[in-house]
Amino acid sequence: MNTAPRAIHHLNCGTMCPRGARMLAGEGGLLATTRLVCHCLLLEGAEGLVLIDTGFGLDDVRKPQQLGRAFTTAIRPQLDAAETAVSRVRELGFQPGDVRHIVTTHLDLDHAGGLPDFPDAEVHLLGLELQTAMRPGWRERQRYIAAHWAHGPHWVEHDVDGEQWYGFDSVRILPGSDGEILLIPLPGHTLGHTGVAVRQPDGWLLHCGDAYFHHGEVQTPPHCPPGLSAFQALNQVDGAVRRENRERLRELAQRHGDDVELICSHDASYLAAGR
Ligand SMILES: [Zn+2]
Numbered sequence: 001m002n003t004a005p006r007a008i009h010h011l012n013c014g015t016m017c018p019r020g021a022r023m024l025a026g027e028g029g030l031l032a033t034t035r036l037v038c039h040c041l042l043l044e045g046a047e048g049l050v051l052i053d054t055g056f057g058l059d060d061v062r063k064p065q066q067l068g069r070a071f072t073t074a075i076r077p078q079l080d081a082a083e084t085a086v087s088r089v090r091e092l093g094f095q096p097g098d099v100r101h102i103v104t105t106h107l108d109l110d111h112a113g114g115l116p117d118f119p120d121a122e123v124h125l126l127g128l129e130l131q132t133a134m135r136p137g138w139r140e141r142q143r144y145i146a147a148h149w150a151h152g153p154h155w156v157e158h159d160v161d162g163e164q165w166y167g168f169d170s171v172r173i174l175p176g177s178d179g180e181i182l183l184i185p186l187p188g189h190t191l192g193h194t195g196v197a198v199r200q201p202d203g204w205l206l207h208c209g210d211a212y213f214h215h216g217e218v219q220t221p222p223h224c225p226p227g228l229s230a231f232q233a234l235n236q237v238d239g240a241v242r243r244e245n246r247e248r249l250r251e252l253a254q255r256h257g258d259d260v261e262l263i264c265s266h267d268a269s270y271l272a273a274g275r
Pocket residue numbers: 108110111210265266
């Protein structure tokens with residue numbers, strides 16, 4: 001049966017406060033800090049919990065040096081144990097073991113840090129992302145942190161199989177469960193980057209991960225603070241594909257905005273909107 005999960009919780013599992021508010025957020029001082037979040041989702045299903053992305057984990061809080069000096073200096077993660085996904089899960093009255101499945105948009109350090117806090121969960125992702133993260137090239141060594149999977153996660157690799165969703169490739173995961181969850185490949189930021197679509201009672205919620213960083217990018221006409229555009233270009237593996245996918249998301253929002261709600265990982269305004 002394809003239905004919506006009983007509840008969808010929107011969680012911030014990591015705050016980052018880089019300097020350069022005017023360039024990154026479009027307002028504030030040149031050297032003022034701005035606030036980015038790690039927007040994760042926790043779905044309550046009949047068979048347990050599903051976590052979508054994990055933000056930073058307890059090991060990152062204990063050992064920030066494992067994230068690398070360049071990242072901690074430039075992006076300034078605040079690394080608070082209370083914000084980790086495992087603390088958020090407990091705060092909601094659940095146990096970490098109740099999280100049966102994790103779905104990751106990609107394995108960048110600010111999305112995969114919480115994996116060690118849920119060692120028994122199955123971790124779903126596109127096969128291409130796992131292969132890239134396990135054998136990173138020199139450009140990718142800073143973004144993928146081997147400590148995040150040193151515990152040996154139960155990886156479940158998925159690949160496109162011809163299914164479509166609003167014109168996008170889609171891969172259904174957890175068939176037979178009560179919640180309908182789809183991977184929507186959105187490469188560009190990383191090769192195996194994917195969005196995650198979740199049924200809501202009145203349509204769909206599409207978590208776009210890092211396919212875009214600012215809500216203005218999927219509005220019409222599109223706009224994005226210049227520093228955030230530059231940051232995305234610096235961290236992309238395929239710029240043309242990334243921009244094409246972002247444009248497809250803008251068209252999706254324009255045509256099907258009544259059915260499909262879009263969010264992305266780091267724009268705090270999505271979390272602030274009534275949540
Ligand atoms: Zn990210």
